[in-house]
Amino acid sequence: MALDYDAAWTAAAMAECDRLFCDDVAAALATRAAGARLAGLPDPIAGDLGDLAAGLVRGRERADERLFCLNLGMALEDVVTGELALRRARELGVGTELPL
Numbered sequence: 001m002a003l004d005y006d007a008a009w010t011a012a013a014m015a016e017c018d019r020l021f022c023d024d025v026a027a028a029l030a031t032r033a034a035g036a037r038l039a040g041l042p043d044p045i046a047g048d049l050g051d052l053a054a055g056l057v058r059g060r061e062r063a064d065e066r067l068f069c070l071n072l073g074m075a076l077e078d079v080v081t082g083e084l085a086l087r088r089a090r091e092l093g094v095g096t097e098l099p100l
Contacts, residue, residue, distance in 0.1 A: 021046050021049055022070040
C-alpha cells in the first residue's frame with residue numbers, strides 16, 4: 001500500500017498528540033512553509049529522531065504522554081515493512097522474485 005507521506009494522518013490526529021518528532025525537522029518545516037503539504041503539522045516540533053535516539057532531546061516524560069513520530073525522508077518504515085512482507089511471502093510460498 002502506498003500513501004503520500006502526509007496523507008496517512010490528519011491534522012486532527014496530530015493535534016491529539018502531546019509532542020511531535022520527525023526524521024528531519026528542517027525538511028518538515030520547509031515542506032510546511034511551501035504550503036503544499038503538512039499544513040496540520042504542530043508547532044513546535046519537539047525534535048528529530050536522531051537527537052531523540054542519541055538522548056539529546058527528551059522522549060516520553062509521562063506514562064500517558066502521546067508522541068507522534070513523523071518519518072518523511074528516511075524510508076525506515078519502508079525497509080522494515082518490505083522485509084516483513086518478503087519474509088511472510090517466503091513463509092507462505094507466494095510471490096515472484098524479479099531479477100535486478
